Amino acid sequence: MQELAELAGVSVSTVSRALAGKTIINAKTRERVVELARLHGFKPNQVAQNLRLRRAQAIGVVMPMGHEVDQHPSDPFFMTMLGYLADALTERNFDLLLSRVIPSDGNWLDDLLDSGRVDGAIVIGQSDQMAVLEAAAERHRALVVWGARIAGQKHVTVGSDNVRGGLIAGRHLIERGKRNLLFLGNPSPPEFGQRQQGFLQACAEAGLSDSVHSLPIHLTSEAAYSAAREFLDANPGIDGIFAASDVVAMSALRALAERGLSVPGDVAVVGYDDIILAAHTTPPLTTIRQDLQAGARMLVDMVFRQIDGEICDPVQLEPELIIRASS
Amino acid sequence: MQELAELAGVSVSTVSRALAGKTIINAKTRERVVELARLHGFKPNQVAQNLRLRRAQAIGVVMPMGHEVDQHPSDPFFMTMLGYLADALTERNFDLLLSRVIPSDGNWLDDLLDSGRVDGAIVIGQSDQMAVLEAAAERHRALVVWGARIAGQKHVTVGSDNVRGGLIAGRHLIERGKRNLLFLGNPSPPEFGQRQQGFLQACAEAGLSDSVHSLPIHLTSEAAYSAAREFLDANPGIDGIFAASDVVAMSALRALAERGLSVPGDVAVVGYDDIILAAHTTPPLTTIRQDLQAGARMLVDMVFRQIDGEICDPVQLEPELIIRASS
């Protein structure tokens, strides 16, 4: 900047103001400086800028992987979410600082938020980290979580109405005449737990509480997959499956195909998320869509409002049943 | 830091050194300072730190989406890669600055590299941005690209040997007795182009150059999918498909299932990547595995070596044929 100032025959302050487009600088001077900067490829150092302006111009995006290490890398859900978040942040000229955290201590969030590297954080999925999230929400202003709304929570969430999603899925299977239902997925992350809860509620409505099963596993590993196979062998009567996510549903489709069961004739399958691949499975998957683009925009919007000091309320997006050939 | 210094009865410099763990500070003093910092939840501001140390402690990871906007959000490949990159960078205490770029001008890379926010960049996929990559490689030291090695390139790449991968896939299909082969995927990104090239080479070896087809589309959109259907209708003899990626292969499986063709009996299918879902399709997908974890480690390793001033050579990883039930 020094050099640029000399080249332009002005002071450093003038260069700074010119580059910032301040109108207090004479238009001609300003243009000359800007042109000179362009010519010499000068870009102000953003780190210095951020220090001076006491900001980071970046939002941290964190995926805690407390419960199931192998879920995330495989899940197109996260990629999609991440893509939309990146877009929304880029629009506002903010950087996206990505962390994947395998929580060992309870400091991962505070460390990020206190480091000065970010102006706020978006956490994708509550995992088993409710305590950490609650604590961080007390101490920091700008924090939004993608996940389930839970009564009495301090941290602000955005997410689909999982109970309702589960309910819709359950009713749909029942409407299709299925009576021996199975919930497939680990219910310990709150989102999944609520999906299960809604599903069970649908079963209760239909008086099916006794015949409904739950298999609390995630299906991407070979071990979990064979566990599911064994379960199907032991319970041949199952005629409807609601999977906690599309990825789990896809594995279920394979397991069914392998034992020669037709979908949806013998067993109907419903997933959750409506990832892009869901339309391309064999057969295409009936699923509960979450509008991730809207969700991502919401998340970003809310962090910014929090940065500006606003207090935000949790948001629940309406889930939508997408009927395809698997049910 | 000022306040902490007063609390501890020492100077700011001593606090700084103590927190940095410098042994020149008396062990007792050091521990006292560290303990005090912990107690009051003090964390040095990393932005200031970075400014002073003229570093960013972050690597930019960029996905240019020049050719096919809808490929990336859907592709588990990227999520997996990103996950491994995040892990490798976290290990070294570096941040990962994520950008998704839809290249409009040719400055996206320079802007990132000159901004001072990152110490280096990893670009995932060359897309149609070869010119930009070449230019940036001239001007900057720390830049590594995941993609195809191309003769005479200035930018350093890490990637699987795509030609060889395509060759292996082609030979495998031929070995299975398939004679009417189809390459499915857009060959304009260099990686895909090389896969096609290797595939065609395998066909040439077997004297099949005349009967081999190529359908240059990506299959996640409904439009592309129906284009593929039409092609299959028009060319009923196809008995082997090599898809440019697993995601494309999955859609192909669906298309085949819909027209009642058995896999691999009527048509064998081979994918590329070995994403986690590939083992869980119906039927499980034969594919060419790229070791993404090794690739990600390599990428990270090489940026750091470049930051240290080393000059690195491109690396090609050996692709591996994973035979499953689709062939």
Next chain:
DNA sequence: ATCTTGTCAGCATTCGCTTGCATTTCCAGT
């Protein structure tokens, strides 16, 4: 010719931290 007012630009300080060098403290050796 003097005073007022408004425009522009520059000086110097600041953001929070690190570090070369100067200075003080400590202690063994005499």
Next chain:
DNA sequence: ACTGGAAATGCAAGCGAATGCTGACAAGAT
């Protein structure tokens, strides 16, 4: 008690940019 050298600490100068305040200058008012 004195001294020399090592060990420990403090001082102050930055890192690269933003900005409140002051000063210079010109044009218009009196």
